[in-house]
Every structure is written in structure tokens, then in C-alpha cells.
Amino acid sequence: MGKLIASFAVDHSNLQPGVYQSRLDDCNGTPITTYDIRMTKPNHEPAMAPAAIHTIEHIIATFLRNNEEWMDNIVYWGPMGCLTGMYLIVKGNYPCEEIRQLMIKAYDHMANYEGEVPGAAPANCGNYLLHDLPMAKWEAKRYLDRLKNEFHSEYPGIARPQDEEGQTFFDA
Numbered sequence: 001m002g003k004l005i006a007s008f009a010v011d012h013s014n015l016q017p018g019v020y021q022s023r024l025d026d027c028n029g030t031p032i033t034t035y036d037i038r039m040t041k042p043n044h045e046p047a048m049a050p051a052a053i054h055t056i057e058h059i060i061a062t063f064l065r066n067n068e069e070w071m072d073n074i075v076y077w078g079p080m081g082c083l084t085g086m087y088l089i090v091k092g093n094y095p096c097e098e099i100r101q102l103m104i105k106a107y108d109h110m111a112n113y114e115g116e117v118p119g120a121a122p123a124n125c126g127n128y129l130l131h132d133l134p135m136a137k138w139e140a141k142r143y144l145d146r147l148k149n150e151f152h153s154e155y156p157g158i159a160r161p162q163d164e165e166g167q168t169f170f171d172a
Contacts (some may be wrong), residue, residue: 011156012042017143018152019096019103022087031093032075037103038085038152039143047083051132052139054079055117056086058125059136060106062118064088070102096153104147110140 010022020036040048048056061077064070076089088099117131 010036014156015042016152016156017041017085017146017150019100019147020153020155021093021096024093030091033090033093035088035090035096035099036080036085037088037099039139039146040084042082042084045084048139049132049135050083051130052135053083053086054127055120055131055133055136056110056139058117058119058131059110059113060086063106063109064102067102067105100147100151100153104144107140107144107147111137111144113137 010020015038017038017040020038022034022036025032025034040046057077057079064074064077067074070090073091074088075091077086079086088103113133113136117133119125120128120131122128
């Protein structure tokens with residue numbers, strides 16, 4: 001068993017929806033930042049339905065990769081395995097407030113999206129039938145309200161128990 005990765009070291013018991021800087025890496029002198037786009041309160045609210053988060057992935061990925069200001073800095077946009085949010089990986093290191101403003105634009109686009117889900121065809125997607133636009137729009141509106149009215153960007157911290165050998169325990 002290797003070292004505990006950074007995303008599992010976050011106290012999820014008190015984590016609120018928001019935008020968090022999850023990690024900052026250096027890639028040959030270029031900062032690469034991973035943002036935790038947390039849409040639900042883990043372990044207190046239901047996780048998002050796979051079809052809804054898949055639709056959010058397709059529509060917002062398309063939005064971000066076509067955004068003139070951001071398109072050259074987007075490395076990755078995709079869902080967390082726990083289905084409580086998304087990861088945004090970008091070239092550069094931006095304050096969470098700047099990413100919040102980008103997410104407000106992206107989720108407003110998602111909440112008001114009409115038409116076919118981009119890339120939801122057998123030739124473009126490995127699970128093209130797993131989409132739910134109405135539920136994705138509902139989740140986007142809910143998160144948009146949170147971004148505008150209850151913004152959180154600092155991970156909660158707690159004292160973590162240790163065993164006799166100094167192993168620290170985390171709840172992921």
C-alpha cells in the first residue's frame with residue numbers, strides 16, 4: 001500500500017459545495033492546478049445520478065474547450081468517482097474566486113442548455129445512452145445557486161487520530 005493521495009486526505013465529513021484548489025503540480029516549469037468543483041455535500045446529500053453527471057461532463061467540457069479565454073489552458077474536465085463533483089485541471093494557478101466566476105458561466109450555460117447533448121452518439125461516447133439532460137440541468141441550477149450564495153473555497157480541517165506507529169487516519 002502506497003502513501004495516501006491528497007484527495008483522500010481531505011475531511012469529507014464537513015466538506016461543503018464550492019471550488020477548492022485540490023493540488024498544484026509543476027510540469028517542466030508550468031504550474032498545473034487541479035480544482036475540486038464540489039457540487040454536493042459528501043455523505044450528507046445524495047450523490048449525483050451517473051446519467052446526470054455524465055451529461056454535465058459532456059456539456060461543460062464542450063463549453064470550456066470552446067471558451068476563447070480558457071480553451072488553451074484546459075487540461076481536463078471530468079467527474080469524481082464519488083459522484084459529488086467534478087475535477088477541473090488547468091495550466092496555470094488561479095485564485096478560487098477566478099475559477100468560481102468561470103464555473104458560474106459554465107453552470108449557467110449548463111442550466112439553460114437546450115438541444116442534443118454534444119458527443120452523445122455511439123461514435124463519440126463509450127456509453128452514449130447514459131445521459132439525463134433534465135436532471136443535469138436541475139443539478140446545475142442547484143450548484144449555480146450555491147456558487148452565487150454560499151461560496152466555499154477552503155477545505156475544512158480537523159485533528160486526525162493516529163495509531164501507536166504514527167499512522168494517521170483519514171476518512172475519504
